[in-house]
Amino acid sequence: MFERYACWDAIDATKILRPLALEGNEAVFRATHSPISGLVVTGSEAHSVPRSSEEGLLESLSSSGRRHAMCVVEGEAGSGKSHLIRWLKVYWRSASDLPVLIERADGTLDGTLRQLNSKLSAYAGTSLESIVPRNKLTDQGQWASLLLQLSNLCRSGTLSEPLPDEEWCDKHGLADMLQADSVRSMWKAPERVLDVLTKGTDRDSRVARFTAADVCELRQPLAGLKGRNVGPGAIRLAYLLRGEAQAVASALGSCPPGADEPDLSTVAPNTSKFLAALNSRLSLAIQSAMGISGAALQKIFRDLRRVLKKRARRLVLLLEDLTGAQGVDQELLYLLQESSTTQEDFCDMVSVVGLTPAYFRQYVAPQANVVQRITHHVRFGRSDGSFQAVSAIENPSEQVAFAARYLRTVRAGMAEVDQAAQDNTDIVNKCAKCLHRKECHESFGHVDGIGLYPLTEKAIGRMFSSLRHPQGTMFLQTPRALIQSVLAPSLSAVSAIAAGVFPVPTIETEYHPLSAREVRGLAREHIERAPEEHRERLRTTVAWWGDGGIPTAGDEEGEWAGVPQGVFRSWGLPMPASSVSPATFPPRRTSVSPEGAEEPLSTKPSQAESEPGEGKPSTTSAEGKKAPSTSGKSTPRAKLDKQFERLANWLRSKRIDDDGFWWARAEAVIRQINWKAEDIPYYFAGEALGEVRLQGSGRTDYRNIVIPCTKWAARGLEWHARLDAGELAPGERDFATQAVAVFAQNVRNVVRTWVLARVPEVQPGSAWHFEATVAQVLLARAWLRGETRPGAPMVEQWKAILSDDSPGGAARRPGAVAWGNAVDDLAGDSQLHKRLRSLAECGEPIADVALAASAIRMLVKEGRLLPFPEKPPEQPIKTKWLSGLATSAGRTRRALAELPAREVGRLRERSIRILDTVGETGFALYLERAANAFSKVREDLPNQVPSDLAAWFKQFESQKALLKPGPGSTHDRLHDFLEARSWESLLPDSPISVLLDLAIQAPAEPLESTFGLINATSTLVDALVAYLSQHEASTANLKDAATVVAFGRRIAEKAAELKEIVS
């Protein structure tokens, strides 16, 4: 039974799956070697390479007529530079040549020089010990020495051939600065540079040099520079560097991962010059600090070539990693350029050196003379973003073929590998005689009969293409990464396979991003419901051996989420949902009998309707199928995956970094819910809806709708996004739709709860019907303004409150000070008309007046406002107006309580006064007569009260219109009002609405002006009568002059006239 079966030995796997070409033995090297093709060759003699493959390169370099070649192999760390160079060594054909391979070893300068010594000494005929570092300094001693040497080299007069920036260094006191106490004790950059050189730290991706980040790190030490220790130049440079620190940090921040150092020459010119000064002196400083001599190396090397010339040997120098020789690298590069065609005492030489693209860009490319002397410039692929791709394993078929060689070798075991090497035969393919071959190859696939077990073509492709350096500083679509991060983890897990616990967590390395590990959609739902002990294994299996979810086109027969059933079986892992989800499969067909009679539908959902595939490809044939982009650019798909990763993490950590992607979706659902069907003030769920936030996405308060961190929320949001993206498997759409519905159902409750908590209460547990208050305030206001009255038909009252204030303004009510004040106090509430129209949805064909109908009826009938909060809680901006509404409601309530009775009383008083004054004649006749009488008084007694009379006539003239009767005239209105004496029918407890009706209907303005005129008339008459009466009394005693008697008689007549008027 093909289950929990491991057909290789874990120890063999460890020995064979060595990450570096030089770590294995030659037998393994030969057994696992994949032909390298797709090389990109340039250089002055690229034309001599017949094929862009390893064979073509070898043919060109090793041709017998070649006297000189300088071949540079440029490739990312792990791309196969060492492998290619080693392969050249293994297959170098000419016996008269002297191939010398300088392996990368530990990546240190020391290691490289020791190899040069040990491998070249034998041929040189003398020891090359002098090129090996001689200093026996501690690490700390070396750092201090490096800094001291740099300091010295920055001093003018130190170098026999001064560097161009010597003057700048002197002026800015670099030598002083580098020897300052604070710099020596706090600056870690020299330590880092030396660690790279001597310990190979981080060697893969970096060259030993000072960087912009190192200058940022100097900020603190430079702050400690004191004038007594260093000169003014250093103090000034420290000031300048510190001033540029912000710009440097910013430039670094905007620099994409893996890119070269940013160009600081413009944004931070002093920093740029400072770095250039240090790096241009670094090699010399390193040599001094480590006790080596570049010049000695050059002399020894040239001597060697002279010796070999005499022996007619051609030197083939194969240097796997030039960066490993940093410190003497420039000297080496110079040596490699020296050709025997111009230096006749030198032997012929073919050199092949490996270096990284970053090294080439920084150290070689700027030297045009060196570049021009490169005869063969070999790259493994085209540039891909900041990195260089590896063409040989760019296609999935190549990746799988590459992996198959290792799988065959691992299965064969070390003994077989060694034996085959001895016999010079191919190693056997153990699959050929395996009992499980058929079942294994059907499930896992094979390449030319070599099984891919325990991987599959899909697993290799998915694992390999997803490899990313966490900081983006390393390119990982390389052969080495394929071995280290794809093959080794699975092939090392022999015991786990046997124990039935494969796949194990360690198959996912640090280079497998979390987003690629996630299983999406319905497959994840199934896995979450699987027994806990299987969940992680199922996730891993689907993430890598499957499609990470159910494929959009549906699963092929015998697969689940893209994983062949046999894969589950072989690992003893139960396949989820053996009874398949209804949502997993496409719509079922209706069962209709031939006769047309209905038939029950099948109890079990039918199996997949999707077109059956052609079966799992047993061999790779992905020729030309381009692997996913590895440039690290963020595609829409990658962005979406990142969001899904955040959402999945939300449930685990209860925290989420939501940039709006998720809360906007939640809000979209909320906005679509029909809140008018709910018994809540839907204003709060619409216009006043708070900002929606996911729980754990930051600080929230009462203003926020907080979507709780629950499964229904995560599921609903995820499926909503998946529906949006449109990449759903056949049955997933059903599930997605239902998940969104469940989300909507729950989020409706969340919003309802929020709304009920947000609406201010009038008393505990009783929400404020603020829409009703809006309508009531508006209506009471309309009454006070005289725009309608309680007794008016209801439709008119609705019109009054739904329409804006009348352009003419409030009805004038002179004399009613408190009433006028109330109208003024509520003037600002004209805004509420618009608010009410919005609340009642007046934009629709039918306004929703239900929200306030009963409140209006209550106000009309009882003159009472519905309860409202006296002091509503502090409101956010959107609902700030509610606080104003509560204030207006308070004013309205006071106005309704006080004004109607007071105003009716005032009107009554004035009316009675008028009626009492004018008597039966009516106010118009009374005033006409008064005018006549006052005219005569003015004629006859021109010196009597002239000013009072003039004022009266002025007032009289202004109100003369009142005296003209006619249908609809002001006169008639006032007359009718006075005649009706409606106030007499009022009871002491008449309702407010009745009082208001009377007050509003009364012709308040003409009543007040008439009242004023009549009062003035009465007063004037009284004054004149009083005056004349005195004279009338005096005339009775006159016994002398007839003139006086006549005067007295006229006065008596006038007084009688006036008396008649006022009677």
Place this chain on the structure above:
Amino acid sequence: MEGDGSGKPGDRVREVFRVARDLGLLDAERDEWVGTCELPATRREFARRVHAHLCGLPAEHPDSVLFRAYAWCAVCIEKHGIAQLVQMSSGDLASEIAAGLGRRSEDNDEKSFNTTKLSAWKDWMAYLGLGWNDLPKVSAFLPDPSRRMEEELSKFLPEDSLVDGQSFLAAVAKNFPYLDGGSFFQEACERGRARPPAGQLSRILSQTVRSLEDSGVLGFQMEGDSKTGIQLFPDPLSSMNVFSHARRLKGDLHV
């Protein structure tokens, strides 16, 4: 009730009164409309009244088209799954429903359902708590009677009382005629020539009871041999696929 949601404001007003009359809430007395009963105080109470009214209509009544159309959707889901229904364009959905319901009568060539009526129908169904209207990314009507059922449960299932499955189903058939066993549902099954297998709930009802169980409104349990229980439409993602008894756990807190 047959209003199509279009027309001038005056028509809409008349329509509102006509609907109110059809629902038995108002009646025309000379020139005035008067209430015939105590009017519902809340929107949800109104929805309850409308639902009750529609449930009581005979199939021949023109207004029964609302629930007959809904029943058609339930059978459509049974046949094709929910995705197919919600992916239909308005025109297609209206045509499919119209075809499924047939003509009103021999001499009336007017279709019982059309695109114009669909819009109002969707609004009414959503209002009644029978589904969702135009949810984002679900552009059409999404049938989901869980809210309606939650609101109606107290009518036939006292809180915390345990009833056997068959009684529960009988109550469902009576109170929700457009769901399993209901008169409209039966008619739709006959017209659509499809029905859930005997002893198994329809997809839509299965989803509804699962949803109500998830939200803690209903509890289900299986006593005795599961073969004798009431089967739900199978869903390996759900822990409940069969039950023998149902219990209403709490009041309609979510409505």
